[in-house]
Amino acid sequence: MRRRSPKATVDPDPRLERWETWAELPLLGASLIFLAGYAVHVLVPNGALFVHDAGLIAVGVTWLMFLVDYLVRYRLSRLRLHRFVRTHWLDTIVLVLPLLRPLRVVKVNTAIQRRGGRARLGLYTRVITYASLTAVLLGFAGALTVYQAERDAPGATILTFGDSVWWMAATITTTGYGDVTPVTPWGRTIAVGMMICGVALLGAVTGSFSSWLVQVFTREDEKDGAPGE
Known part of the structure; x- marks a missing residue:
């Protein structure tokens, strides 16, 4: 009988690690802006209209940044969508619920060390x-x-x-x-x-x-x- 060859693994694009190192700190700032915008939306519901709208805009823009980051990671990983979602389950949860981005704080530390810090x-x-x-x-x-x-x-x-x-x-x-x-x-x-x-x-x-x-x-x-x- 002819044996089936083992399933070949797909190596990620070398640019993926560089993207993760570069993007993690800006995304940390974006997550804090997201949290501030959401706080304004919740705590100032009847305040000045421009303040309320500014909070909503901050939430929307920063969430789009998270979406772009997720899509770039998926593209550079060279994985099929279902496998990427399964192996990057925390990233998927954070995309759906951006308020959980503090769970990525350890990855932020990793990005800092990759940039040359100790x-x-x-x-x-x-x-x-x-x-x-x-x-x-x-x-x-x-x-x-x-x-x-x-x-x-x-x-x-x-x-x-x-x-x-x-x-x-x-x-x-x-x-x-x-x-x-x-x-x-x-x-x-x-x-x-x-x-x-x-x-x-x-x-x-x-x-x-x-x-x-x-x-x-x-x-x-x-x-x-x-x-x-």
Whole structure:
């Protein structure tokens, strides 16, 4: 019998790595502009018309930047669409829900190092720093989204942005006081996502801190047990 030859792998275009290195930092700035524009849209619904329109324009323009980046990555990857979506699932989720772009903060650090910089922080410090930054950005984005979904809902307990921030802080830290809770399907969906993110981020921080402590105590034990001391 004739054996089937293994499926050939497709090498990405060499320009892909250069594009990712060049685009990641501008896209980080675009994500912050997106978040600011969305905040204006949510928090100033009845304000000056030009302010509200400026927020919407910022959201639309920056989202188009994310779409262009996604299409360029897909084109340069030389993969079929279904395989690209499967192997770049985080990029796909972020394109659909741009408020989740803080999850790409580690890739931003990678892009900085590719540009010639060196990581000045230790591994465990970086993990804690990235997890904290991700929690703050995701928490702010989640608070905005929940406030927009809940503020006009019948029977809502989240009536102000302050209520939403308080609820988000209790949720993402897995505290869950229960004094204010979302009542809409979209608000509860966001709540589930924030709970998952909160557990993951808390696990990353506590795991890194525990590993660092183990290394510190191990070094101390080795010093104490060294001969001649």
